[in-house]
Each structure stands twice: as structure tokens, then as C-alpha cells.
Amino acid sequence: MPVKPKILNCQEVARSRLFRVQQVDLRFSNGEERVYERLASGSHAAVIVVPMLDEDTVLLIREYGVGIEDYELGLPKGRVEPNEDSLEAANRELMEEVGYGAKSLQNLKLLSQSPAYMQHHTQIVLAQNLYPQTAEGDEPEPLIVEPFKLSQLDELVAREDLTEARSIAALYMAKAFLKS
Amino acid sequence: MPVKPKILNCQEVARSRLFRVQQVDLRFSNGEERVYERLASGSHAAVIVVPMLDEDTVLLIREYGVGIEDYELGLPKGRVEPNEDSLEAANRELMEEVGYGAKSLQNLKLLSQSPAYMQHHTQIVLAQNLYPQTAEGDEPEPLIVEPFKLSQLDELVAREDLTEARSIAALYMAKAFLKS
Numbered sequence: 274m275p276v277k278p279k280i281l282n283c284q285e286v287a288r289s290r291l292f293r294v295q296q297v298d299l300r301f302s303n304g305e306e307r308v309y310e311r312l313a314s315g316s317h318a319a320v321i322v323v324p325m326l327d328e329d330t331v332l333l334i335r336e337y338g339v340g341i342e343d344y345e346l347g348l349p350k351g352r353v354e355p356n357e358d359s360l361e362a363a364n365r366e367l368m369e370e371v372g373y374g375a376k377s378l379q380n381l382k383l384l385s386q387s388p389a390y391m392q393h394h395t396q397i398v399l400a401q402n403l404y405p406q407t408a409e410g411d412e413p414e415p416l417i418v419e420p421f422k423l424s425q426l427d428e429l430v431a432r433e434d435l436t437e438a439r440s441i442a443a444l445y446m447a448k449a450f451l452k453s
Numbered sequence: 454m455p456v457k458p459k460i461l462n463c464q465e466v467a468r469s470r471l472f473r474v475q476q477v478d479l480r481f482s483n484g485e486e487r488v489y490e491r492l493a494s495g496s497h498a499a500v501i502v503v504p505m506l507d508e509d510t511v512l513l514i515r516e517y518g519v520g521i522e523d524y525e526l527g528l529p530k531g532r533v534e535p536n537e538d539s540l541e542a543a544n545r546e547l548m549e550e551v552g553y554g555a556k557s558l559q560n561l562k563l564l565s566q567s568p569a570y571m572q573h574h575t576q577i578v579l580a581q582n583l584y585p586q587t588a589e590g591d592e593p594e595p596l597i598v599e600p601f602k603l604s605q606l607d608e609l610v611a612r613e614d615l616t617e618a619r620s621i622a623a624l625y626m627a628k629a630f631l632k633s
Contacts, residue, residue, distance in 0.1 A: 275594075277522070278517060278593075280522070287472065287474070289467040292472070294469040294472045296470075297519050299593075303593075305593040306593075310469055311519050312472065337457065337458060338570075339477050340567060340569055340570050340571045344455055382611070382616075384617070385617050385618070387619075388518025388617055389516075394616075395618070414482070430562070430626060436563060436568070437565050437566070438564045439618040441564070442618045442619075442622040442625070445625035453607070
């Protein structure tokens, strides 16, 4: 494993209500120096939930994303609140966004999004043994829940209305896990 | 398909050398109003390249990411420059980061990263029929290139030093494409 660069300086250079940008001055082990920028995350990770209605049926939601200015299919997601662990956060998001609770929840993988530019991590949580249960969320409108088959995952991810890298990675990892 | 919310206002609220944050005021079709923030991207997408040395061997790079402050395995990536299309950008990044050119390049899927918070898109490009060819990049140190087998992809993505959602999604989609 290579020797990590030394962080010479790290300072905030921009901030908004949601985002903080840090400038990081680095010296690599070969003496090269670079000034990079990254998005800082809070201390809490996010979760992305793979809700299995039965052993082949996964529930996706159709939700508006202002980043891409369109409705997209994806897995339910959300922040882990300070008083929660990832499994508790996953179950809460599942109730708020999909209308189910899960009797069985397990962590599959901790994802990063863009290791060069973002500190953020997202825990994939597999949710099984679902039961109807809703919880009040902060969604501006009810989300549309749609069932799909993991046995037809290649066709699902080829759709133009399912593009998010985390959802695609989580669906493939859940399918591999359930098959093994 | 639901009716998209109306964008009432969009303004920049923070900016740094690399990042621009916009505040977007929305009115959903049911009358609910929300104020969201998103990261704006430039007009150009990024590419992530799946370089196949043979029909089962994919080449990954080990690179330092200041976001996570560690070295990680991942696929080569980079920005599409103004004078390039995604295939040209993929071939250039492949030469700069991996030391190969590709005689065969094809787009597999346009990924988003976080539809609610980011405008960014990344094109997955499958690169085949490789030949040794280097090009000068802006990397601060030489990248370490390591071969892995798509036939052992589940074991590969279980590694703690491979976490990026886009790399995992691209590897699974390339494997499915090559199998079909």
C-alpha cells in the first residue's frame, strides 16, 4: 500500500445551508504538492435500503430529484439521524417512503460516492420480512412505489428513468447476496 | 408520470473554485412549496471506463482520494473536455491513468450520482481491444494498475478498499453486457 500524502492545510472555502467545501493542501510522498477541494460531510452517514417484498420482488420509489429536474426510480434513501444506527435509519426511511417496516435488516456494504471529491458514505441495508407500516416523513408529495423483479435486473437498470449509481450498485449487490 | 414541480426561483448561494451551490425554490403540483439546494455541474459530463484486458480481466487503478483520505481501488475516471465526446475522453483517461488505448469503445449507461442534490452525470464506457499507449496526465504520482476477474466480481466488490458506487455499478453492468 502506498504512503498517504501529508495534509498540509485544510480550510473551509465556501458554505451554504447544506454544503461545506474544504480546500486541502497535500504533499504526496514523492514531494509533489497539490491543492484540492472536497465536499465535507457531517459525521453521519446515509442509508440506501433494498426492500424485498418477497425473494425476487424489490420495491422502488419514483421521486422528484431537483438535481436532475425529473422524476426517477430509485431505492429509498435518507440520512442517519444522530440517535440512530444505520439499521434503525433504514427502517424509518422504509416506513416513511415505502409504507413498510422490516423484521429483518442487515448491512451489506458501505459505499462512497466520489472518493476524490466527497467525504460522504452510504450504507446499503437489505430489508426483508416486510409488514405494512407507515411513518410521517417530510416528503412534499406521496411517493409512488413500484415493484420490480431482481430476476430481471439487467432490463431494469437499462431503463432511462433509473440512473443513480448507488441504487444500481445496491440492487446488484443485494441480488448477489440473496443468490449466495 | 407525475407532473413536475414548478421552479419558482434558482440562485447561486455559494461557490468555490470547483463547486457551485444553487438554491432552488419549488412548488409541487399539489401546492406544497420547498426550498432545496443542489450542486450545479458544468455542462460537460464525466466518464468512467471499464478497461477489459481480455474477456474476463478488468484493470482497476489504486488512487488516493482526498474525500476519504485514503487509497482506493476503482475504475479510471475523468471529465469530458469541451472538444471531446465521451468515447474520446474515455480513451484519453485510459491512456493517462492505465497506460492503454482501446480499439473498441462503447457507451453503456449514463449514471447520475445523487438526483436530489447533484446535477452531475457520468457515462460508463466499456473499453476493449486494448493496446499499450501512455499519455501525460495531471496525476501527482503514478497510479498503480491491478488486474481483477469479472468472474469473481462478488468477491471484488466485497473488499473494503473498493467502495465507490459508480465503479461498482459500472463493473456489474459491464459484466452483464459482456455475458449477453
